[in-house]
Amino acid sequence: xxxxxxxxxxxxxxxxxxxxxxxxxxxxxxxxxxxxxxxxxxxxxxxxxxxxxxxxxxxxxxxxxxxxxxxxxxxxxxxxxxxxxxxxxxxxxxxxxxxxxxxxxxxxxxxxxxxxxxxxxxxxxxxxxxxxxxxxxxxxxxxxxxxxxxxxxxxxxxxxxxxxxxxxxxxxxxxxxxxxxxxxxxxxxxxxxxxxxxxxxxxxxxxxxxxxxxxxxxxxxxxxxxxxxxxxxxxxxxxxxxxxxxxxxxxxxx
Numbered sequence: 001x002x003x004x005x006x007x008x009x010x011x012x013x014x015x016x017x018x019x020x021x022x023x024x025x026x027x028x029x030x031x032x033x034x035x036x037x038x039x040x041x042x043x044x045x046x047x048x049x050x051x052x053x054x055x056x057x058x059x060x061x062x063x064x065x066x067x068x069x070x071x072x073x074x075x076x077x078x079x080x081x082x083x084x085x086x087x088x089x090x091x092x093x094x095x096x097x098x099x100x101x102x103x104x105x106x107x108x109x110x111x112x113x114x115x116x117x118x119x120x121x122x123x124x125x126x127x128x129x130x131x132x133x134x135x136x137x138x139x140x141x142x143x144x145x146x147x148x149x150x151x152x153x154x155x156x157x158x159x160x161x162x163x164x165x166x167x168x169x170x171x172x173x174x175x176x177x178x179x180x181x182x183x184x185x186x187x188x189x190x191x192x193x194x195x196x197x198x199x200x201x202x203x204x205x206x207x208x209x210x211x212x213x214x215x216x217x218x219x220x221x222x223x224x225x226x227x228x229x230x231x232x233x234x235x236x237x238x239x240x241x242x243x244x245x246x247x248x249x250x251x252x253x254x
Contacts, residue, residue, distance in 0.1 A: 095110065098224045119207075161175070
């Protein structure tokens with residue numbers, strides 16, 4: 001099967017030169033005509049690309065020309081067509097965030113990794129947590145909290161000591177950031193069909209910002225998060241080093 005590729009790159013010089021080199025070797029179609037988008041850069045650029053390709057049907061194959069590159073495959077300029085043909089396809093459903101600010105305006109955004117709430121000032125955030133309309137925690141005092149997808153469970157969620165989730169797990173991780181009261185609460189694993197609501201208590205005294213991947217909303221008073229039922233992104237990983245392999249490897253690092 002002959003596929004059309006479109007090579008795109010982050011602003012990093014290594015990524016730009018790699019895109020030009022690969023385009024000369026394999027041809028370069030316009031994005032709207034391509035079967036596969038080949039993204040060259042780091043994890044941040046991959047997230048941007050997946051957002052841009054949401055619901056287009058085009059697959060995204062990344063090669064690392066950045067720093068961390070957990071979402072990316074190793075870079076090589078040989079055998080690209082064979083690697084892509086043998087790659088494992090992963091379907092990602094983003095989170096949908098509806099954040100209401102202090103002026104009553106609702107802001108909608110998508111998150112492939114996580115939706116996070118973070119304190120805006122020296123005062124700790126004070127939150128009320130509900131799941132599917134039922135209050136589960138009347139008051140949580142913390143630096144923040146996040147709802148993370150399996151795809152994002154190895155990112156900020158892991159840094160906050162949240163659980164690593166296999167990509168095919170039908171779960172979301174609800175993970176606090178530096179919880180103060182209740183001090184020993186470490187979060188929860190939730191079915192991916194639920195809606196998580198977070199109300200900010202004392203928002204004037206303890207202002208909170210909400211972030212969905214790269215979209216930030218300042219001074220929120222309420223945030224609702226649910227997995228999208230309609231939107232998907234398609235990402236390809238090398239069969240020799242699939243995403244599930246990477247997640248397993250992360251869990252056994254010490």
